[in-house]
Amino acid sequence: MSGGTIIETEGLGRDFRVREGMRRRTVVALDALDMRVEAGEAVGYIGANGAGKSTTIKMLCGILVPTRGRVVTCGLRPVPDRRRLAREIGVVFGQRSQLWWDLPTQESFRILAAVHGLSPEQERGRTAELVERLELGEFLTVPVRQLSLGQRMRAEVAAALLHSPRLLVLDEPTIGLDVLSKQRLREFLVAERREHGTTLLLTTHDMGDVERLCDRVLLVDRGALVYSGTLAGLSRTVGAERVMVLDLAEPVPPLEVAGTTHRGSEGGSEGRSLRQRLAFDPEATTAARVLAAVTEQLGDDNEVLDLAIEEPDVEDVVRRVYAARR
Amino acid sequence: MGDRTAVLAPYRAVLASRVRAQRSHRASFRLDLGSSMLVGVVELAEIAVLFLTVDRLGGLDLAAIVLVFGIADLSFSLADTVFGHCDNLPTYLKAGTLDVFYLRPQPLLAQLVTSDISLRRLARAFVGLVALVAGLVVNDVAWSLGNVALLVLAVLSGIATFSAMFVWAGGMQFFLVDGYEATNAFVYGGRYAATQPASVWGRPLVVVFGFFFPMAFTAYLPALTMLGLPGGDWLPGWLGWLAPVAAVWAWVLALAGWRIGVRHYQGGGG
Numbered sequence: 177m178s179g180g181t182i183i184e185t186e187g188l189g190r191d192f193r194v195r196e197g198m199r200r201r202t203v204v205a206l207d208a209l210d211m212r213v214e215a216g217e218a219v220g221y222i223g224a225n226g227a228g229k230s231t232t233i234k235m236l237c238g239i240l241v242p243t244r245g246r247v248v249t250c251g252l253r254p255v256p257d258r259r260r261l262a263r264e265i266g267v268v269f270g271q272r273s274q275l276w277w278d279l280p281t282q283e284s285f286r287i288l289a290a291v292h293g294l295s296p297e298q299e300r301g302r303t304a305e306l307v308e309r310l311e312l313g314e315f316l317t318v319p320v321r322q323l324s325l326g327q328r329m330r331a332e333v334a335a336a337l338l339h340s341p342r343l344l345v346l347d348e349p350t351i352g353l354d355v356l357s358k359q360r361l362r363e364f365l366v367a368e369r370r371e372h373g374t375t376l377l378l379t380t381h382d383m384g385d386v387e388r389l390c391d392r393v394l395l396v397d398r399g400a401l402v403y404s405g406t407l408a409g410l411s412r413t414v415g416a417e418r419v420m421v422l423d424l425a426e427p428v429p430p431l432e433v434a435g436t437t438h439r440g441s442e443g444g445s446e447g448r449s450l451r452q453r454l455a456f457d458p459e460a461t462t463a464a465r466v467l468a469a470v471t472e473q474l475g476d477d478n479e480v481l482d483l484a485i486e487e488p489d490v491e492d493v494v495r496r497v498y499a500a501r502r
Numbered sequence: 503m504g505d506r507t508a509v510l511a512p513y514r515a516v517l518a519s520r521v522r523a524q525r526s527h528r529a530s531f532r533l534d535l536g537s538s539m540l541v542g543v544v545e546l547a548e549i550a551v552l553f554l555t556v557d558r559l560g561g562l563d564l565a566a567i568v569l570v571f572g573i574a575d576l577s578f579s580l581a582d583t584v585f586g587h588c589d590n591l592p593t594y595l596k597a598g599t600l601d602v603f604y605l606r607p608q609p610l611l612a613q614l615v616t617s618d619i620s621l622r623r624l625a626r627a628f629v630g631l632v633a634l635v636a637g638l639v640v641n642d643v644a645w646s647l648g649n650v651a652l653l654v655l656a657v658l659s660g661i662a663t664f665s666a667m668f669v670w671a672g673g674m675q676f677f678l679v680d681g682y683e684a685t686n687a688f689v690y691g692g693r694y695a696a697t698q699p700a701s702v703w704g705r706p707l708v709v710v711f712g713f714f715f716p717m718a719f720t721a722y723l724p725a726l727t728m729l730g731l732p733g734g735d736w737l738p739g740w741l742g743w744l745a746p747v748a749a750v751w752a753w754v755l756a757l758a759g760w761r762i763g764v765r766h767y768q769g770g771g772g
Contacts, residue, residue, distance in 0.1 A: 190769070239604045240768055262605055272601060283519055287512075
């Protein structure tokens with residue numbers, strides 16, 4: 177059972193009944209979701225808050241019973257086969273720890289190894305591998321409650337992967353992490369997938385996560401799938417813009433370059449500034465052309481010291497897709 | 503055999519870690535033990551104080567009441583040690599940490615029960631045991647085979663019945679946000695009722711704690727049987743032998759309540 181489909185849903189939906197005073201109202205959290213994730217894929221599951229992402233994940237894991245539709249995870253029906261499914265999936269909920277907060281980190285791994293019925297050899301081998309790859313060695317004996325967020329998140333990921341699941345589900349894994357911690361975690365996930373072929377499903381608001389980790393994105397809006405494909409393709413369909421951030425040697429008034437929109441400036445005074453931001457449509461022009469136009473405008477007395485390209489963030493793309501649909 | 507150890511290993515690992523954690527904070531653990539014992543002693547004293555003004559309560563004298571108290575408190579404290587933290591369910595529900603249990607290949611209830619153990623409550627059990635021994639001595643209970651069997655049966659059934667109450671209350675938490683105060687009225691009210699002679703209960707109490715939640719069967723009725731006392735028209739003395747039946751009924755109630763609660767949580771109707 178190495179290949180095949182890992183997640184398959186058909187018309188999957190979930191309603192919640194909420195009470196408002198004396199009246200009861202039905203809220204549709206997920207309307208009718210059709211999605212498919214093949215073994216070995218890395219898929220970003222994105223959408224605004226309240227689009228139904230968490231609800232979907234809970235139904236994939238067997239925590240929630242679907243109101244309608246069908247869901248198969250790792251060839252199992254999540255709710256009736258929950259206990260068997262637990263051996264096949266690893267889940268990290270960004271805000272809920274599965275570690276024992278008052279125990280040293282390694283103790284949590286030991287307990288989880290027993291929970292998943294690993295043999296002593298399996299436990300030793302896998303723990304050593306994860307400790308090395310995620311660089312957990314320095315805080316293995318520290319109680320979980322004393323870990324930094326970055327350390328804790330790495331420990332959470334290790335905990336979810338200890339039993340070598342076929343599917344790893346990450347719910348906002350990098351939220352609140354600093355740049356270095358994010359990078360470490362992403363590098364690890366890439367390596368882990370290369371080594372073990374683990375299927376990955378992740379929800380995130382971080383474009384970097386999707387870019388570095390995912391082959392494909394699924395976008396949900398109002399409880400239904402509205403896009404499935406590459407991230408670049410998604411950005412293209414909504415004409416999301418990239419932003420060029422320029423650091424100049426001398427402050428100048430806001431640059432006016434054809435095919436770009438000025439998106440603010442910092443540093444400097446009297447209407448002149450050192451850092452300027454120009455947004456451009458990657459379909460219409462290229463970064464090189466914009467840079468050439470800027471250099472020409474600056475003349476010989478001034479120059480571009482540094483530049484960065486900001487990719488459209490997930491929020492922005494999502495907003496645009498939503499706006500286009502309404 | 504290897505199979506059975508493998509099945510129990512997850513629970514043992516969690517429990518062992520809880521025990522180590524509690525013992526690692528020695529000073530606070532001792533303090534917990536002390537306060538826990540004090541509560542038990544105060545409750546026993548409460549009964550003694552009551553008997554300064556009356557000679558008999560519900561047909562029982564002080565000696566008999568101490569026996570009832572001993573059986574009930576020993577059973578309850580032991581149940582509380584193992585099942586008491588089912589009270590924490592609302593916290594797990596609010597923090598969403600219950601979802602983590604769903605990601606592990608063990609039954610939910612078994613995980614909840616073994617997620618903690620309150621060793622400090624053993625201090626209460628000790629008070630109960632002392633009261634029980636004192637009760638047996640002052641009542642001059644004969645060490646007949648029947649009485650020993652009845653005592654063992656009563657304590658075991660009592661533990662099972664009180665444990666069932668905790669599980670039932672846990673199941674109710676799925677419906678009642680912040681509802682543990684309501685269910686505590688039954689769990690701790692039930693414990694209190696169990697240490698009293700059921701013959702002084704009013705009719706509603708008899709219905710609730712005599713039969714629905716079979717608290718009268720945990721201590722009062724077995725004590726009556728042991729002492730050979732009549733228990734009033736509606737509770738004949740031999741009913742004490744039915745303590746295990748009451749325990750089974752309590753567990754039927756508890757598991758049904760738990761199941762309905764979990765169904766509600768997962769939203770599969772119910």
